[in-house]
Amino acid sequence: xxxxxxxxxxxxxxxxxxxxxxxxxxxxxxxxxxxxxxxxxxxxxxxxxxxxxxxxxxxxxxxxxxxxxxxxxxxxxxxxxxxxxxxxxxxxxxxxxxxxxxxxxxxxxxxxxxxxxxxxxxxxxxxxxxxxxxxxxxxxxxxxxxxxxxxxxxxxxxxxxxxxxxxxxxxxxxxxxxxxxxxxxxxxxxxxxxxxxxxxxxxxxxxxxxxxxxxxxxxxxxxxxxxxxxxxxxxxxxxxxxxxxxxxxxxxx
Amino acid sequence: xxxxxxxxxxxxxxxxxxxxxxxxxxxxxxxxxxxxxxxxxxxxxxxxxxxxxxxxxxxxxxxxxxxxxxxxxxxxxxxxxxxxxxxxxxxxxxxxxxxxxxxxxxxxxxxxxxxxxxxxxxxxxxxxxxxxxxxxxxxxxxxxxxxxxxxxxxxxxxxxxxxxxxxxxxxxxxxxxxxxxxxxxxxxxxxxxxxxxxxxxxxxxxxxxxxxxxxxxxxxxxxxxxxxxxxxxxxxxxxxxxxxxxxxxxxxxxxxxxxxxxxxxxxxxxx
Numbered sequence: 001x002x003x004x005x006x007x008x009x010x011x012x013x014x015x016x017x018x019x020x021x022x023x024x025x026x027x028x029x030x031x032x033x034x035x036x037x038x039x040x041x042x043x044x045x046x047x048x049x050x051x052x053x054x055x056x057x058x059x060x061x062x063x064x065x066x067x068x069x070x071x072x073x074x075x076x077x078x079x080x081x082x083x084x085x086x087x088x089x090x091x092x093x094x095x096x097x098x099x100x101x102x103x104x105x106x107x108x109x110x111x112x113x114x115x116x117x118x119x120x121x122x123x124x125x126x127x128x129x130x131x132x133x134x135x136x137x138x139x140x141x142x143x144x145x146x147x148x149x150x151x152x153x154x155x156x157x158x159x160x161x162x163x164x165x166x167x168x169x170x171x172x173x174x175x176x177x178x179x180x181x182x183x184x185x186x187x188x189x190x191x192x193x194x195x196x197x198x199x200x201x202x203x204x205x206x207x208x209x210x211x212x213x214x215x216x217x218x219x220x221x222x223x224x225x226x227x228x229x230x231x232x233x234x235x236x237x238x239x240x241x242x243x244x245x246x247x248x249x250x251x252x253x
Numbered sequence: 254x255x256x257x258x259x260x261x262x263x264x265x266x267x268x269x270x271x272x273x274x275x276x277x278x279x280x281x282x283x284x285x286x287x288x289x290x291x292x293x294x295x296x297x298x299x300x301x302x303x304x305x306x307x308x309x310x311x312x313x314x315x316x317x318x319x320x321x322x323x324x325x326x327x328x329x330x331x332x333x334x335x336x337x338x339x340x341x342x343x344x345x346x347x348x349x350x351x352x353x354x355x356x357x358x359x360x361x362x363x364x365x366x367x368x369x370x371x372x373x374x375x376x377x378x379x380x381x382x383x384x385x386x387x388x389x390x391x392x393x394x395x396x397x398x399x400x401x402x403x404x405x406x407x408x409x410x411x412x413x414x415x416x417x418x419x420x421x422x423x424x425x426x427x428x429x430x431x432x433x434x435x436x437x438x439x440x441x442x443x444x445x446x447x448x449x450x451x452x453x454x455x456x457x458x459x460x461x462x463x464x465x466x467x468x469x470x471x472x473x474x475x476x477x478x479x480x481x482x483x484x485x486x487x488x489x490x491x492x493x494x495x496x497x498x499x500x501x502x503x504x505x506x507x508x509x510x511x512x513x514x515x516x517x518x519x520x521x522x523x524x
Contacts, residue, residue: 051405069409081406085424085501094420095410126503144410 001027002048002148002180007057009043009206016205017043020057023199023208027147028178032195034188034234036241040206041184045152048182049075061148074146074179078153080133082125082140088112089121092140111143112136114173131162135169142173148180156186164222167193171219188234192227193220200234202241209241289471294478297471301460311479314445314456317373318487321380322441326434328381329388333433336389337396338422347393354386358440359447366452376448383444384437391433395426428502431495435488442484457483 004023010016017040025031035041046052048059050069059066061073074095082091092108099107112118115135125133134154141149151170155163167190174181185191191198195214202209212234216226271291277283278290285293301307332350336343361382362375369375399422407421449458457476464472496510 049409051408069411071411073409075409077402077406079402081402083403083406083421083424084503085427085499094406097411097416097420124501126501 001025001062003060004044004048005058005060007044007047007054007059009040009047009052010055018047018054019205019207021206021208025148025180025182027180030174030181030183030194030196032191032198033182033184033201034186034191034198034238035201035206035209036203036238037186038203038206039201039241040203041201042152043206044201045075045150045182045184048148049073049150051075071144072147074141074144074149076134076137076141076149076151076154078156080125080128080130080137082128082133082136084125087122087124088117088128088136091125091136092143095140095144107143108139111139114142115139115169131158131166134158134166138166138170138173142177142179145177146179148182151181151183151185153185154183155190163187163190170194188231188238189222189227192216192230192234193222198234200237200241210237286468287470289474294471294475297469298475298479301472301475310455310457310460311483314449314458315483317376317380317448317456318438318441318445321377321445322384322438324377325381325384325437325441326388329385329433329437330392333389333392334396334418337393337426338418343393350386350389354390358383358444362447362451371452376445376453379448380441380444383440387436387440388430388433391429391436392426395429395433396422398429399425428495428499431491431499435491435495438487438491439484442480442487446480 002025004021007018007021008016009018021044023031033041033044043052047054048066050059050066050073053067061070066073082088083094086094089105089108089112092111093104096104096107109118109121112121115138117132117135117139120128120132120136125136128136134157138154154170155166158166170181171194173179181194183191183194192214198212198214199208200210200212201207212230214230216224216230220227274288275291278285278288289297298307301310332346336346336350358379361379365375365378369378403421403425404417407417412420445456446458446461449456450462453459457479461473461476464470464476500507
């Protein structure tokens, strides 16, 4: 349903952030993207979201080129990015600008209930903890029922415990609605717990280093020895990617 | 209770100064022809008020400030929004406006009088010029400093043009805009005095000049006090409106205000 065809991104500075990326996703698939810093993983996500335009190539959603943000494409950023002047419910309603008020309200409340924030609908964002704010952001991304949910390191600013809880939460939502997910992360375990397929990007220029179909059954346990094996394999890949392009390691074990 | 305590604290200094003034005047340390005692000032104001003269002066001064404030704010809002929102407009407008800002506003007086005459138009224009700059600068800076990340969220959800302005840029800019409005109003009061001292037949500024020329210090001091009271009162109105609109802010001051409000409510319930 989502195709990325020969996509390159060159910045005005001349840096080639991505070179000739080819990728196809099936409906309902979960794709994890890991990579060293500068490998262009966030850039790729922004191109898919329609926030930036590729220098070459095309992103196609059901055969139609993505030329700008679309309601079928939901996006969760690294930070919650809630409007501080809107209540939590109004922040979720923000994603439904064209719907009539009663529908907006009902759908926002349903979305908040799904992420366990029903009791905080009338609170202002400043009253929320980091994990709660990110849950509200996920509710906002989901309320318009996007076909593809793009997540840009969505849990990286959270503590380990909250992060795990939200990963499980995301899986629950995915089991329920089956949206197509693209998860950019620098947390290898996160990619392994969530993804059907993992893409390893390498830097300068950003390109696909390796691609793995994960044969791990669901539901997955973080302590599963097979998951640990995968983790070592991906780490070796990232080391290799780093060896040729030295830079700060940007991934966690 | 806290509300009373809070405003009592604000009154402590003026009342203390009043007592000091009374003591100095009462002890005869300064000649009464230079510094009349508070009672004399109050009596003068009372006499002016009873004759209806004072109300006329206050009304015309207030009207000038409000008209100047309205015109200055309107122009500053339009240009500030343009310059804040569009890089092209900013490059076109901002250097000129920043240049004009460096002209001391009183320096406009001769030109305005020449162009607009000595009556209301030149006065209101001068006040509007004073109001213009803080409002323009704060609005432009506020729009430009709007979090790019929030604008991006709006774009993801299909907001652009007017809906982007209304739903994101406007609320994000409101705190800076209110700051600009309060600064502009303060300058408006400053310039109304300048305008009225330079040629007027009514208004508080005229009353001060009249007091000076007729050797009545009580009139001057009384007018000064009225300026303080009126300026403060209009600022309070503006800041209350602003506080309602920017209640969401997570700043140190906003947190303090919320605490005070909560304490007030608790106090009221206790009473």
